[in-house]
Amino acid sequence: MSSREDILQSIRRNTQVRYERPDLSSLEKEAVTYPDKVRQFCEMMKLMGGRAIVVEKGDDVNEIVRRQYPDARRIASNLKAVVCGGKEQPLTCATFHPDDVENPGELDGTDLAIVDGQVGVCENGAVWVRQDVEQRAVYFISEALVLVLDRKNLVNNMHEAYKRIDTGEYGYGVFISGPSKTADIEQALVMGAHGARDVTVLLV
């Protein structure tokens, strides 16, 4: 008999009581909400070691990026334009498309990546990034990361977030909440363990 069958049989033999599936609806209704989502999200991003910038109508996205990352030379993005206040602004600060490389290792040395986020979560500052480039390494290997997020897509909590996310055609997605961090040496918090050292969310 295969291990699969062995295991399934052992499970069936040993399972004693079958418990009901709980109804989560009352929890989801009771879950924390925020009257001012933008403000809560910005505060949470700060707490998580990143920053959120509210992009107002008339602000120049390219200028904001350059001001925030004046030393960035290699800037990767798959975005041609950013829609801000209903108006499309061409993204001109990027220097290459992440899928232009053949091997993901070539993305090492990328100073900044600018990518789309689909959902932002106010309770924890997490942004859902559905893979929409072939080299998802760009989300992690770049020294800094800019996530462009429509503020209409802010949700209160993870219950709401999970109703809205999908993993798309690449079958991958990740909640990113601020820069990569570790406290593995004597519990001292250090930003930039393996992934981006710095994360900015542009709320458009």
Add this chain to the structure above:
Amino acid sequence: MSTKHSKNAEKFLQNKEMVKWHDQTLWMVRAKRDNMSRELPEWEHLRDMASAIKMYSNSHLDLLLQEFERNAHANGAHVYWAKDADEYCSIVYNILHAHSVKRFIKSKSMLAEECGLNEYLEEKGVEVVESDLGERILQLMHKKPSHIVMPAIHIKKEEIGELFVKEMGTEPGNNDQTYLTHAARRNLRRKFIEAEAAMTGANFAVASTGECVVCTNEGNADMGTSQPKLQITAFGMEKIVPDRESLGVFTRLLARSGTGQPITTYTSHYRKPRKGGELHIIIVDNGRSRILADKDHVMTLNCLRCGACMNTCPVYRRSGGYSYTYFIPGPIGINLGMLKASLHYFDNVSACSLCYSCQNVCPVKVDLADQIYRWRQKLDGLSVASSSKKIISGGMKTLMEHPHLFNFALRNASLVNGLPGWMVYNGLNDWGKEHDMPKFAKESFNEMWKKNKVK
């Protein structure tokens, strides 16, 4: 009267400075967890639901695992079933071998620790690189984790500084945590890029989508799996959850409970193999299905491996992870060790004052302390109960079942300068190592009552 744990703890406690640091640092994590939980008015409801989902999923493993398998297949993943540690190790090896992998990068996986994967692979000539910073430090030091979430919590930065001079060419004497972390970042960056396969564990496996969810702060799981196109993900079968709706509950609890963060930096959902790549998923039993039949201990399968029970445990904080003989320390480790091999790991059962704090912090409400109490009741049947404790208990039983003996002892207690026979009986002199003996009253309450002195 002592156990391996109590002896190891005594050694750990000799380094007063370290003990103080260890206790305070982990207490700080507990305090962060408390603060996080208080941000959410629905916290206790969340715990109730998390526990209920686990009770549901662990009592429907047969159905949920098959649902997971169907969906994973549909996503293009390969799915394997491993009965035990050996089978799991050999499946991993066979995949690597078939792809001629020599350089292999791993993110932290307690399952891999449980099954001795690294040793197995290294013996067969595969270079395994741990990518979690704490795990990497320990790997280079040839040491084991002392905590499941903060594996290198027992190592001082000076030791790491010295290690990195040798291993990563850092400046001697520079033990700054940021400097050392960034040195490891550069060093491991090459390892990620050169790796031919990457492996992760899973915090959750979602039946309805066939995806595996991995939570990290460093981003090491994603750095690994976004470089080589060969990905292996393995999980113990109790990691299964029914659907994404349940993830909404667990992702709110996991990091808040474990490290006092609102969420881990990365919560990654691996559903399909990369374009032109392969995703191999291994479902591991290794004794778990057996636990299903054990009603006294089945709730250990709820465990998310968040580490909160360690951080709150007053004994763990003052005895360190190495004082336990099972690779998972603290309250959950005491129980998992006993389930793995009682006769091997019974020494850890002493490491509990039955304070019940662990049960209150557990995000999935594992009845940790109740289980330890139950294990204690079973030690005698396993013939591994402490003989001196047995003698004391037996002595007390005789004394207490016979009021005239008890009253006699009470009458004479104060004549003995210190403890009367029934309390001194053997072994109890260990009390005297830390305390003065309680002084017996000249007249017991019984005596006073009989003499009508209680008014």
Add this chain to the structure above:
Amino acid sequence: MKVGLFIPCYINAVYPQVGVASYKLLKSLGVDVDYPLDQTCCGQPMANAGFEDEAHELAKRFDRLFEQYDYVVGPSASCVVFVRDHYGNLLAKESHRCATEEKIYDICEFIHDVVKPVSLQASFPHKVSIQNSCHGVRLMHLSSPSELNIPYYNKLRDLLSLVKGIEVVEPERPDECCGFGGMFAVEEHAVSGQMGRDKVQRHMDTGAEYIVGADSSCLMHQNGIISREHLPIKTIHIVEILASGL
């Protein structure tokens, strides 16, 4: 309402004044109290050490001794909760239906929840630090455990607030274990001792003159440490304060 006073073995032997204070306090509150003779031990020390079976006979004796009363009340949260949580199971093994598990109360709980006095005669012009004992907090619910996200309450503090002249504080880490744990204190004496020293230090850091608690066992443990280390703080059972002046 007839109350059977339960005096645990070590209180009988070491702290009879706690028994006396309990009796006086209940009497002063108009409770009809009786002390059935031939009490010994509830069996918790053996059970926590792993020899629950050795507590069967004791449980049977205890249950018979107290079954006639409307309430069983004792000045030890830990012993009381052992009866409440474990006797049903222990006695079921002996085919004996437990009569006491549902009517046994810790004395603080009993006064707080059943007697509900609005005032006491007690006066205690001292600063005291509350020893929130593990079993009192987490098994008997005498106060809100620090781990749970529920509103703060503390029945010991409520009762102490009826005492004139007293200043009540709680230590940092208000309900961390003091390290007693029955035979744990002997088998794991090094950890237990460290826990005890840390606990006493936190009580001292409040500037309190007394550590006050509802469990003499925790107090006995800390007292042993205070005496060994010659520390400037004393321990006292809460009923001794509540009964002061009686």
